[in-house]
Amino acid sequence: MSPRERVRGLSLIELMIAMVIGLVLLLGLMQVFAASRTASRLSEGLARVQENGRFAMDYLQRDLRMAGHFGCVNDQSHNVQSPGSMHTTFDAGGHPALDFMQSIQGFEAADTEPGKPLTLSATPSTGGIEYTPALPTEYAEALTNRVDGSDIVALRFLVPDGVPVTLVGGTDDKPVFNFDSSRWAVLQSGVEAPGLFGVADCLTATMFQAGEVSGSAGTVTFESAPNNTGSFTSLYTPGQAMLYRAESVVYYIGYDATTKQSSLYRVRFSAKPGEALVAVAPEALVEGVRNMQLLYGQDRSLSAASPPTGYIDRQGTAADVEASITPAADAWRRVGAVQLGLVLESPDPSAAAQANADAALTAPTDGRFRTVYQTTIAVRNRLYGN
Incomplete structure (x- = not known):
């Protein structure tokens, strides 16, 4: 009889060794995948923050530079x-949005002046903090979703593009301004039915509400309107005067409870021809903007009766500006530069943990990427008084 052949196969020990080797390789692959995923999320978060930061800076720089533009x-x-x-x-004592004699005005959130630590909560609180100077009731009612601990700035100016006045009809105190109707879109500058205008030459400028406007006929008529309490006191010559749309806007940081995102918001105050002034619904311009801080640079000469020197040698908060000159409107007219700081955060968590962007900034450990953007903006032509 032939000997029985031995049955060959894997022993239990060999099988366990193979499983351990496989698990080690699988664990290494999982770590590589997790690291790659984390790097991808961090890269995406950084890209979103950089993109949003550029957009937010562009919006604010554009309008801050225009403050004080009146022809x-x-x-x-x-x-x-x-x-x-x-x-x-x-009306000089009417709605603050119509105070065009004061082109820029800031509102400093309580306990956010330089040197104070800034702490960000996971969910920002809204509408419950004080400002210096005090936030007017009209602004508070329009900015209901404003984030506590973030500054606010109000701007009033004539938009950059205007149209030449071709004819002035009517009477001296109730003029009718004619312009080339083909340039109506330029005068609108993105507003469907504008009613707030300014007419200016190199000698005078007058802001007013139109009682009637005809884009097809190319006429803007000054007459009785809800926001007009006075009449024209200056005369304007065709060919020398320009007609502009008047802009009154407030920038702030707001929070959307639905999307759970904080954003840079804008509220525009506007009036249709012959109608009352209204606050347009808040516009979310750029998401991921968590906080805004503003400092204002004032000219060396604080005398409202003398031209500016062009030297900005003092910088402070809105509260500092308010206290520098009486009345405060003269103090704000001496602001020639604005230092802007924004805290940006990624819309979604981008890492397990992140370092604070600034030593004075304490952020929640929610995995969002955060960074700080800063810039200094020269208010249009105020550095040299021209």
């Missing part, structure tokens, strides 16, 4: 004239 000369030049050559038909 071929700025508000400082108009106000150093004796008597002043900048006029308005609006």
